[in-house]
Amino acid sequence: MKKLIIIPFLFILAFLFSFQTYSQILKVDKGDIDADSSGYFLGSTQADFNINNRSTTAEKEVTFKGLKVSADLVYVSDKHAYILINNLNYFTSTGGPLISTGYTHFRVNLLRKNVLSYETFAQIQYDDGRNMPLRRLAGGGIRWALARDKNYKIHIGTGLMYEYEEWQSIDDGSIITKEIPKNSSYIGFKTALNKFVRFNGIVFFQGGMDTDSDIFRSRISGDLSLSVGLTNNLSFVTEFTAQYEDRPIININNWVYSLTNGLKWNF
Template sequence: MRLQTLFATFIFLLFCLLLNPETSRAQILNIEQAREDRDTVNYLTGKAGLNFSLYNRNAGKNNPNNFLQLTFTGDLAYVSVKHSYLLLNYYNYLLVNYDTREQRNTVASNGYSHFRVNLMRQQKLSYELFTQYQADRARGLERRVLSGGGLRLAIHKSEKSAIFAGSGFMLEHETWKDPEQDDLKHVSNLPKSTNYISLKTKLGELVETNNIAYYQTGYDPEIGRLRNRISGEVGIQVKLRSNIALRTNFNCTYEDRPIVPVTRFVYAITNGIQVGF
């Protein structure tokens, strides 16, 4: 094993030990994570990950808050001669026992399911169709349903790295619960432009990164202005065996004009074990 691989592995493991599980509150779609390039075609591949956290924080003398957090990721990809099909899934469950004397619990969950087709995948300029369902109860997002399509450009592709960019349009439906008025809900139906750029790099025999950034925007006639969303993810993966890896992700989302008054910038740092097949 080369020296740089040993060093990268050490830094990765040290970083994992320093992470606080309380920061794991958000997710971003990384459409490159399930893609794989092989010499063969007509194959099915997938990755599954599980992260479990149990911890407590004081809410007063002898009255701690108890946290139980479970995160599941599961990706499937089918690659044919001309096209590829991706199914990406993420689910995060957080249970907080915030009053041990009365045994009251609060539950927050978020997740998504995303299906994407890449037509003429081997061409420098290919085509994509996608649909997604998402919910984030902790922030008040009861559902986000979107469908659309666009173009995918292969900017650079080699054995060790690949850069892709995509641009398209989608229709997005959102239903939000107002955090200041429990009985009030806000519904939004907007056509949006969606754009991304991704970078995948192998840093050594055992270490690779997988990064993506999105910019999505749409004009809302109710406010007479654009609603902009910027999001991204940086992931580092260290292989333990051919099909088992440690993975750390940092992702974040910023919305300049959210539908309801919620935190504009949210982020998450997560670690876990990933199994491929």
């Protein structure tokens, strides 16, 4: 009984914290942001919890625990859409440190009903696991709706952004800062395979010249989400996220990914 009380309590705390604390995929399935109606809110919350003890031997048992919480909120006005995306992760393994990552992304889609519309955005992020205490950026660009149908949507966007990052050196713990103007482009899609199953995805490319090091740095990141409706508001979600950096600022893996399963509540 205590566990049944503690788990929802942890979820509520993480959900609330994620609003005050980043893949950038909007997981709001209820309603249609491109619809003619206006003056309404859409939102969703999602919680993924993973635990396993996959080990080679009983003597060297390793337990992995992970918690991921996301919360999306959208306000749709007559001409524009205001989008807030939040994500928070905690994970640890036996003998290892507690690692957390998180981001908040705010985006405004101006003249949302037009085939060619405009966007402004800002983001703040941290990633303990990759020694990045802080990342923040702001920018804007254009968005082109390639396809708008009842069951599927395809859109692309491109623009400019200014990025500030702090990285902690693995060798001596010193903080390395980078300020780089970059191009930010993406392609995204949403499709309803049937009444209950939805498949969403987005891929970002961000690149710019690091004048301090005289090299071009780029990053590709993506997010795929498969949602199966259980009720009108509750869905089971499988999500895959990945990121590749061609020239990391510190000596870390170029390629990282995650695969999670969980429940999502739409409102």
